[in-house]
Amino acid sequence: xxxSNELFLRAFTDxxxxxPPVWLLRxxxxxxxxxRASRAKYARFMDACRSPSFCAEVLLQPLDRYQLxxxxxxxxxxxxxxxxxxxxxxxxxxxxxxxxxxxxEATIRALRAPELSSLQYVFDAVSECKRALxxxxxxxxxxxxxxxxxxxxxxxxxxxxxxxxxxxxxxRMLFQRPxxxxxxxxxxTDIVADYLEAQAHAGANVLMIxxxxxxxxxxxxxxxxxLPSIGKIVAALKVRLPHTPIITFSKGAGHSLAxxxxxxxxxxxxxxxxxxxxxxxxxxxxTTLQGNFDPALVTTDDATIRRTxxxxxxxxxxxxxxxxxxxxxxxxxxxxALVGALVSAIRDTGSQQICSMNL
Amino acid sequence: xxxSNELFLRAFTDxxxxxPPVWLLRxxxxxxxxxRASRAKYARFMDACRSPSFCAEVLLQPLDRYQLxxxxxxxxxxxxxxxxxxxxxxxxxxxxxxxxxxxxEATIRALRAPELSSLQYVFDAVSECKRALxxxxxxxxxxxxxxxxxxxxxxxxxxxxxxxxxxxxxxRMLFQRPxxxxxxxxxxTDIVADYLEAQAHAGANVLMIxxxxxxxxxxxxxxxxxLPSIGKIVAALKVRLPHTPIITFSKGAGHSLAxxxxxxxxxxxxxxxxxxxxxxxxxxxxTTLQGNFDPALVTTDDATIRRTxxxxxxxxxxxxxxxxxxxxxxxxxxxxALVGALVSAIRDTGSQQICSMNL
Numbered sequence: 222x223x224x225s226n227e228l229f230l231r232a233f234t235d236x237x238x239x240x241p242p243v244w245l246l247r248x249x250x251x252x253x254x255x256x257r258a259s260r261a262k263y264a265r266f267m268d269a270c271r272s273p274s275f276c277a278e279v280l281l282q283p284l285d286r287y288q289l290x291x292x293x294x295x296x297x298x299x300x301x302x303x304x305x306x307x308x309x310x311x312x313x314x315x316x317x318x319x320x321x322x323x324x325x326e327a328t329i330r331a332l333r334a335p336e337l338s339s340l341q342y343v344f345d346a347v348s349e350c351k352r353a354l355x356x357x358x359x360x361x362x363x364x365x366x367x368x369x370x371x372x373x374x375x376x377x378x379x380x381x382x383x384x385x386x387x388x389x390x391x392x393r394m395l396f397q398r399p400x401x402x403x404x405x406x407x408x409x410t411d412i413v414a415d416y417l418e419a420q421a422h423a424g425a426n427v428l429m430i431x432x433x434x435x436x437x438x439x440x441x442x443x444x445x446x447x448l449p450s451i452g453k454i455v456a457a458l459k460v461r462l463p464h465t466p467i468i469t470f471s472k473g474a475g476h477s478l479a480x481x482x483x484x485x486x487x488x489x490x491x492x493x494x495x496x497x498x499x500x501x502x503x504x505x506x507x508t509t510l511q512g513n514f515d516p517a518l519v520t521t522d523d524a525t526i527r528r529t530x531x532x533x534x535x536x537x538x539x540x541x542x543x544x545x546x547x548x549x550x551x552x553x554x555x556x557x558a559l560v561g562a563l564v565s566a567i568r569d570t571g572s573q574q575i576c577s578m579n580l
Numbered sequence: 581x582x583x584s585n586e587l588f589l590r591a592f593t594d595x596x597x598x599x600p601p602v603w604l605l606r607x608x609x610x611x612x613x614x615x616r617a618s619r620a621k622y623a624r625f626m627d628a629c630r631s632p633s634f635c636a637e638v639l640l641q642p643l644d645r646y647q648l649x650x651x652x653x654x655x656x657x658x659x660x661x662x663x664x665x666x667x668x669x670x671x672x673x674x675x676x677x678x679x680x681x682x683x684x685e686a687t688i689r690a691l692r693a694p695e696l697s698s699l700q701y702v703f704d705a706v707s708e709c710k711r712a713l714x715x716x717x718x719x720x721x722x723x724x725x726x727x728x729x730x731x732x733x734x735x736x737x738x739x740x741x742x743x744x745x746x747x748x749x750x751x752r753m754l755f756q757r758p759x760x761x762x763x764x765x766x767x768x769t770d771i772v773a774d775y776l777e778a779q780a781h782a783g784a785n786v787l788m789i790x791x792x793x794x795x796x797x798x799x800x801x802x803x804x805x806x807l808p809s810i811g812k813i814v815a816a817l818k819v820r821l822p823h824t825p826i827i828t829f830s831k832g833a834g835h836s837l838a839x840x841x842x843x844x845x846x847x848x849x850x851x852x853x854x855x856x857x858x859x860x861x862x863x864x865x866x867t868t869l870q871g872n873f874d875p876a877l878v879t880t881d882d883a884t885i886r887r888t889x890x891x892x893x894x895x896x897x898x899x900x901x902x903x904x905x906x907x908x909x910x911x912x913x914x915x916x917a918l919v920g921a922l923v924s925a926i927r928d929t930g931s932q933q934i935c936s937m938n939l
Binding site for chain 1: 745748751752755756795796797798799800832834835852853854855858874875876877879880881884888911913
């Protein structure tokens with residue numbers, strides 16, 4: 222399969238690019254009226270995720286509006302815990318809830334990885350997304366598959382809900398029964414690796430691991446509990462899929478960028494609380510960085526966006542080993558016109574940057 | 581006035597102590613049944629804060645239960661915005677809300693610091709707390725006064741509520757109208773300095789500045805917006821009250837500990853996501869550190885607490901320029917017996933530590 226726009230893939234090499242590629246975390250989502258219209262056909266969020274045709278439909282929506290250099294599978298990081306039968310539901314305005322969280326030793330010891338076949342709907346969605354991106358034998362932009370990190374999945378599986386308490390139940394278990402947490406992490410690590418591999422076989426060109434709650438840990442705990450399981454997945458995938466680039470994203474873990482770069486992933490995504498220039502000096506020149514505009518930017522105005530893009534790249538080379546993106550997902554209150562303004566500002570400023578450097 | 585237990589004050593000097601002093605963030609609070617009984621007499625939280633006798637009553641409750649080395653004024657960081665007539669209320673389970681947040685230029689330009697006299701109830705509470713700690717001419721333990729940082733107060737004043745959105749409105753204003761944010765910060769800086777000085781005159785022995793939301797900023801924004809206003813307050817207080825120790829606490833800003841130590845405060849408090857040994861090497865040997873046990877610890881068990889206290893101090897000297905504390909406030913689900921276990925573990929482990937080092 223040919224890919225007509227390979228700029229995103231070239232950002233994983235040492236090549237100097239004419240401008241940085243750009244895509245946006247949660248680029249298909251509630252800020253788009255056409256997404257809300259598509260979503261309204263499904264009663265429950267997970268029902269929508271289970272429909273490959275829905276996934277492909279909303280995948281294309283931001284690509285139709287904006288000049289983006291990558292598409293990302295429409296899915297959720299909680300597909301794996303859902304397949305473990307922990308009773309996942311999404312309450313309106315409240316985020317995910319599990320009716321059967323992992324709280325006692327017997328339940329945790331009995332935890333098994335789900336059969337990959339129970340996640341076939343995700344691999345079907347990847348294939349359907351791939352087809353949607355393809356005309357004849359040419360794919361328009363690369364497709365990113367993704368999964369939650371073992372630690373982040375464990376947070377939801379133990380707490381049974383989102384972050385209101387900064388996962389106090391999880392931190393309690395980490396203190397009292399680190400062996401039980403380690404067991405959950407081991408189960409998650411194996412299944413996440415297999416799950417990502419299957420997404421690649423179904424057509425994903427790049428894989429991303431979202432460690433959304435790495436930042437609730439201290440640097441020492443992060444190095445002990447979250448990072449090693451990410452490292453094992455990267456190592457396994459590098460054997461099985463040596464040519465598939467991998468991006469890792471530990472939100473709130475800007476304290477450990479050097480350690481992250483030692484995990485062997487091709488790219489490290491950073492949140493908006495981490496400076497790009499500092500991140501570059503922490504990870505060195507051989508790791509691609511992705512990020513990190515504040516999602517609040519796409520609620521401001523065009524002039525502010527253009528000024529901020531230029532300021533963000535001061536002292537940083539956006540044309541080599543860099544993927545422009547947000548530092549966290551687009552929020553529902555984002556203005557679709559300003560999302561377009563951000564993409565344009567990134568493309569224009571990025572092009573000017575290389576022009577001026579070539580003078 | 582004599583103070584019979586001066587261990588806490590000695591932690592601001594280079595002296596080697598027989599054990600680290602200990603007090604706990606939010607040591608008077610909802611986890612204590614006697615606090616809930618006292619609080620039930622007032623319909624609204626701010627009514628309770630406005631009663632000096634209530635403040636003194638709940639100040640003593642944790643001191644009666646535990647062997648603590650300091651008392652902290654019972655009050656709230658939002659007393660100053662409340663005195664600015666922004667319509668503060670506390671909704672049950674939701675945290676603070678302002679009915680008149682600062683959203684437009686005219687309102688912001690019209691913002692004035694409140695008269696100190698409108699905060700007289702706080703200074704009366706300090707005096708009452710001081711009296712409650714005193715028998716004859718001897719005060720039992722030092723009394724800490726406190727205020728929110730200019731940035732953290734601005735977060736609430738602009739957003740009008742707590743952190744559910746990570747202060748998206750504030751981040752938007754920071755992008756679009758940094759001049760307006762700077763104006764709010766300037767107003768807050770002057771009043772916070774005067775407010776803390778008045779607390780010292782009313783009897784506070786040590787002053788603490790809570791920058792609870794410093795961590796929503798990137799390191800560059802933190803250095804530009806939060807830290808300078810804290811630095812100005814510390815500098816002003818060091819002229820007016822050269823002998824009053826000052827503690828600063830920027831939660832989530834472990835990325836900027838060296839910069840924090842350059843502000844001139846006597847002590848820097850750190851959150852539980854920051855390692856003590858790393859913090860020590862960042863701030864050097866002339867700055868006292870305070871922290872940083874995870875509040876989840878006091879929901880575990882005695883053995884876990886003892887083990888964790890010892891582990892937390894590995895590679896760290898707790899007997900010099902260090903104050904043992906939590907890395908965030910005690911939560912309502914804390915077990916009062918385990919709070920006692922933590923205080924005992926800190927006292928015992930701290931004593932053993934110095935003993936073994938003296939062998």
